[in-house]
Amino acid sequence: MSKVSVVGAGFYGSTTALRLAQYNIFDTVVLTDIVEGKSEGLALDMNQSRPIEGFETKIIGATTTADGAGYEATANSDVVVITAGLPRKPGMSRMDLIGVNAGIVRGVAENIAKHSPNAVVIVVSNPLDEMTALTQLATGFPKNRVMGQAGMLDTARFTNFVAEKLGVSVGSVKTLTLGSHGDTMVPVPSHCTVDGVALAEKLSAEEIEELVVRTRNGGAEIVALLKTGSAYYAPSAAAARMAKAVFEDSGAVMPVCAWVDGEYGITGVYLGVEAELGRTGIRKIVETKLTPSELSELKAAAEAVRAKQADVQSL
Numbered sequence: 600m601s602k603v604s605v606v607g608a609g610f611y612g613s614t615t616a617l618r619l620a621q622y623n624i625f626d627t628v629v630l631t632d633i634v635e636g637k638s639e640g641l642a643l644d645m646n647q648s649r650p651i652e653g654f655e656t657k658i659i660g661a662t663t664t665a666d667g668a669g670y671e672a673t674a675n676s677d678v679v680v681i682t683a684g685l686p687r688k689p690g691m692s693r694m695d696l697i698g699v700n701a702g703i704v705r706g707v708a709e710n711i712a713k714h715s716p717n718a719v720v721i722v723v724s725n726p727l728d729e730m731t732a733l734t735q736l737a738t739g740f741p742k743n744r745v746m747g748q749a750g751m752l753d754t755a756r757f758t759n760f761v762a763e764k765l766g767v768s769v770g771s772v773k774t775l776t777l778g779s780h781g782d783t784m785v786p787v788p789s790h791c792t793v794d795g796v797a798l799a800e801k802l803s804a805e806e807i808e809e810l811v812v813r814t815r816n817g818g819a820e821i822v823a824l825l826k827t828g829s830a831y832y833a834p835s836a837a838a839a840r841m842a843k844a845v846f847e848d849s850g851a852v853m854p855v856c857a858w859v860d861g862e863y864g865i866t867g868v869y870l871g872v873e874a875e876l877g878r879t880g881i882r883k884i885v886e887t888k889l890t891p892s893e894l895s896e897l898k899a900a901a902e903a904v905r906a907k908q909a910d911v912q913s914l
Contacts, residue, residue, distance in 0.1 A: 600626045603842055604673035604715070606707050607682035608632035608660070611723065611831040611838075613641050615680055616658060618839035620645060623654040624846060629673050631661045638662060667710050676715040677878075678842045681734065683707050684724035689823050696725050701911055704730045708737035719845045719880040722747045722856075723838050727780035731856050732869045732908035742858035744880040749780030750854025750871040751837035752830075756817040757786055760810045765801060767793060774798075775887065776814065776854060777871045778900035784871070785896045786811040790887060844876040857881045863894065865901045869908060 603625050605616045609632075616630040632638040642660030649655065663669035673679065684700035704724050711720060720738065722731040722745065731747035738745065753776035762769040771794045778785030788807050791798035798807060813820070821830040844851040857874045859865045862884045875882040889897065 600675075601846065602627045602629060602673075602676045603678045603680070603846065604629040604631065604676040604718075605680045605682060606631050606663075606673075606711075607684070607724075608634070608638040608641055609682065609831075610828060611835055612680070612682035613638075613645075614831050614835035615682060615723075615838050616641075617645050617648075618835055619680075619842060620649075620656040620658050621652055621654050622839070622843055623656055624843065625656050625677075628656055628658045629661060629676065630658060631663045631669060631673065633663055633665070635662045663710075665706060667706075667713070670710040670714050673711070674714040676711075676718045678721065678845050679711050679715055679718045680721045680723065680838050680842055681707055681711075681730075682723050682838075684730070689826060697729055697907070697911070700724050700726075700730060701733055704733055705737045708734045712738040712740065718744070719878070720745045721838055721841050721845075723834060725780075726907070728856055728869050728871075728904045729907050729911050733911040735858070735869075736912060741880075742860075743882075745858075746841070746874070746876075746881055747780070747856030747869065748834065748838045748841055749856045750776055750873070751841060752834050753780065753784055753786075753814060753817065753871075754854050755833055755837060757791075757810065757814040760813055761791065761793065761798065761802075764806065764810060765793060775873070777873070777887075777893075778897055779871060779904045780856065782815070783896075783900035783903045784815045785893060785900055786814050787887070787889065787893050789890045789893060841876065845878060845880065848878040850875050850877055850882065852876075852885050855881075857884060859884060859901070862886050863889075863897055865898060868901050868905045870897075870901050870904065 630638045638660035642658040661672035724730040735745040757774040775787040775790045873885040
């Protein structure tokens with residue numbers, strides 16, 4: 600019986616759970632939350648959409664507690680998506696969440712390891728790179744079985760901004776972002792094309808830089824507009840696609856937060872890179888040829904997140 604669990608039933612988690620169920624590839628999607636009855640109510644609502652949307656996957660809601668009760672519903676999950684934690688508020692950076700979310704994510708990770716020791720874990724809680732590192736430490740899982748969702752989302756934002764700027768279909772645009780999910784994000788213009796034509800032939804350097812900056816601040820732009828809460832439609836789509844690629848053992852190459860150990864001359868850090876995904880999690884890191892300046896930015900991003908990832912060991 601195939602099972603995927605989503606921890607955290609906020610807008611992000613609940614939307615992710617529904618997307619996963621609508622793929623109709625899992626027997627069961629489990630949605631958990633610490634708010635009593637919330638995940639059960641959402642699951643009941645989602646299940647009632649099955650006849651309309653034509654999918655058979657069963658959604659189960661479970662209330663969990665700080666002492667680990669309720670996690671038995673997630674037992675033997677093939678994939679677990681961690682969305683638990685506080686979202687940003689206007690004016691907050693992702694790093695402002697590190698203290699409070701570290702405690703939440705550590706508790707979740709320990710319960711995942713207890714009930715689903717063979718799962719692949721996808722982390723989406725912020726600050727993303729640091730919470731991914733913490734999850735690996737707390738679960739004790741091999742590093743290839745713990746990854747973070749960042750590059751998929753940031754790349755989608757970059758692609759959308761380029762398409763809007765040029766007035767073309769999103770399907771005609773190819774972009775890429777690496778690095779951290781934050782201030783040291785590294786959009787890679789040298790690998791951006793529109794209908795196979797280099798982006799630099801379509802836009803000036805100044806215009807590309809404007810889109811790069813907007814991509815880097817993509818989450819904050821949405822938070823500022825919403826006033827309460829943060830993005831969840833695009834992030835949930837990214838997390839669900841990653842979980843699908845893992846479960847189907849597809850070998851799809853996606854930009855994700857993965858453990859880097861020698862690639863790009865960078866060692867011992869979780870960082871946004873392209874990776875091949877399958878049932879074992881990260882099959883391998885796919886090194887993309889970068890310009891000297893892009894490689895320099897990627898190495899700078901690695902050093903920026905390395906110190907913070909070291910700090911989470913004590914959180």
